Amino acid sequence: MSAAIEVWLDFKSPYAWLALEGIRALGRDSGRPLSWRPFCLDVAPLPATADAVARAHEARKLRYLADDVARLAARQGKRVVLPEKPVDSRPALLGGFRALEAGCFDAYADLVFDAFFAGRLRLDDVAAIADCLAGSGAPDPGFADHVRRHGPALLAAAEEAAEAAGVFGSPTLVLDGELFWGGDRLEMLRRRLSV
C-alpha cells in the first residue's frame, strides 16, 4: 500500500474546514490513505508590547482573512460565522484523537466543523464535544475525565510531532516528507500524485 498522506489540522481553522472535501477527494482519487493529525494551531494574539504599526497590520490582515474565508465559503454554498475572540480548541482536538481511535473521524470532523462555523458549538465545551463524539458514533462517558488526566500530555505530543514535521499552519498535508500548506496547494499535490 502507498504511504499515507498526513493531514494536520485544527478545528478552529476555517481554511481546514473549507479544504476538507478537497482533501478527502484527493485521498479517494490517489488511493492513498489519509492520516489525520489534529494539532493545536498556535495563533497567539499580539503581545501587549506590540507597537501601533504591528497592531494596524494585524487588524488589516484579520479583516482580509474574514472576507477571504467568507467568499471561499460562499463558493461552496456555505455561510461562516467566525469567532470574535481567540478560541481554545484543545477539547475538540482531544475529541478528535478519541474519534480516530474509534474509527469515526470523518463523521466527528463534519459535526464539529459544521457546528463551530455555524456558531453553534464552543470548541472548549467538554460536554458539547462529548455530545459530538456520541453523535459521530463514539460515545465516551469518561471523556471529561480523559481530558483532565491525559489532555495536556496528548496535546504536547501532537505539538512536538508537528514541530518535528515542520508544520506551522492548518491545514497542512505532508506527502513523503514534503509539506503542502493550505487548500490552495491541493492542486500542486494532485500534480505530484498525478491525479
Add this chain to the structure above:
Amino acid sequence: MPDRVLEAYSDYKSPYAFLAKDPARDLAREFGLRLNWLPLTLDIPSYLDHHEARSARNWRKVKYAYMDCRRMANERGLVLYGPKTIFDSRPANIGLLYAASQGEAVENRYHDRVFERFFRRDFDPSDAEAVAGALADAGADVTGWPGFLAGEGNSAHAAIVADAQRRGVFGVPTFVWRDELFFGGDRLFLLRERLVADLGAPA
C-alpha cells in the same frame, strides 16, 4: 476607462510577488485590463515579527515559504534563491515608478529584470546606483533618477503605501479589482472568477 484597471501591489523582495507577476499579466491581457503596478515596500519586521525575535512557528513558516516558492519556480523553470538578508527594497520599488514614467515597455523590462536579478542574488535593491543601472538597461533615460528618488518618487511611494494601508492591504502581491482585495498568487483563480462575473468570459 478606470473601470478596466487591475491594480497590483508588489515588492521586489517578495518571492511570491515575483511568482505572481507573469500570471497576473496573463490575466490582465486575457480580460483586456490595464495592469497598474503599485510598489509597496514591505515592512518585514511587522509583517512577520522581528527578525531577532521570530517565534519557532514563524521560523518554520519562513522556511516553508522559501521551499514553497522554489518548487513553484522549478515548475516554471525560474531561478529563485532566497536572499541572505532582509533588504530595504524601497529604492528599487521607487525605480518602478520612474520606469513607469518612461512608458510601459520600459516599465515591463525593468520589472522583469529587477525581479529576475534579485532572485538570482545578482542585484541589491537598496542600492540607488544599481537601480540606476537597471533603469538604463531597461531603456530609461536616468538623468532625472537621483532627484526622483529623493523627491517626487519618494513622495509618490509614501502616498501609495498610505493608500494601500487605508484600503486594507497588508502584504504582497495584492490585487485590487473594484475595491475587492485578492492577496497572493493563489487567489488569482478567485479574481478570475470575479472578472468573468463582472465582465463576462473572455472570447
